């Protein structure tokens with residue numbers, strides 16, 4: 001079986017990935033922290049709060065990438081760009097959960113996937129990936145007359161908005177309605193906005209406390225409304241999905257794969 005390493009293993013998702021590995025006895029062989037981090041040498045399990053794993057944090061480098069076959073990256077966009085280069089140099093597969101990517105940063109993921117196998121997904125939970133299908137059906141049935149709004153809520157520490165998941169929901173709905181999201185997206189409202197243009201897709205962002213991640217797609221018509229909601233209650237749901245993606249990547253050819261493919265949902269009607 002292939003071995004797996006975690007990049008940015010001290011982050012919130014990094015710690016969840018380490019804990020899931022310990023709980024399910026998954027093949028974790030490396031955990032890295034940023035170069036120069038004071039955490040270097042500390043035990044990854046102890047820092048994750050799941051007990052000693054006898055796995056010391058190493059500094060991220062091309063040499064460190066030799067410690068595992070497949071790497072999981074839940075860091076930040078700038079760090080991810082460095083990790084892409086290291087993984088291409090070391091010829092290692094990557095699972096990337098980083099959100100808030102610019103078009104250029106996403107293009108770098110696409111470019112790297114010509115050389116190595118990559119799964120990138122803004123949300124690794126089963127429920128959200130199912131929701132991405134459900135909203136297409138809802139859009140096709142109600143979208144010509146209903147107003148569509150996407151509402152997301154996350155913890156106070158989150159750096160990007162709207163969430164990567166909210167953007168993915170928006171893209172799926174826009175695609176189902178043959179609209180271009182960039183043309184119809186409205187990110188927040190203030191002042192005398194005028195009446196709502198039915199063709200728009202609105203986004204609303206809530207940030208507070210320790211909310212793990214809530215997403216609602218609202219289809220509001222006159223006389224009725226449909227709300228499709230997903231609520232994550234633990235980061236381990238994302239971590240389990242990322243582990244599933246990592247093990248799925250074993251022996252895959254270079255290419256950019258989706259969580260829909262990992263979960264076998266790509267062909268759902």
Ligand SMILES: NC(=O)C1=CN([C@@H]2O[C@H](COP(=O)(O)OP(=O)(O)OC[C@H]3O[C@@H](n4cnc5c(N)ncnc54)[C@H](OP(=O)(O)O)[C@@H]3O)[C@@H](O)[C@H]2O)C=CC1
Pocket residue numbers: 007008009010011012013014033034035037074075076078079096097098099100121122123124125164238
């Ligand atoms: N796809 C999915 O299912 C999910 C995606 N996410 C996404 O994952 C990402 C991480 O989230 P979260 O774990 O909450 O974030 P954290 O801030 O807790 O962790 C970020 C990690 O990235 C490292 N890092 C940040 N900047 C740099 C840098 N410039 N160079 C090297 N290392 C860096 C941090 O190291 P240090 O501590 O040294 O700064 C830390 O290890 C976000 O984009 C989030 O949206 C989150 C949950 C689920």
Ligand SMILES: O=C(O)C1=N[C@H](C(=O)O)C[C@H](O)C1
Pocket residue numbers: 099100122123154158159162163164165166212213214
């Ligand atoms: O930052 C987070 O925490 C999360 N980010 C992802 C996103 O931006 O969609 C997924 C999840 O909701 C948690």
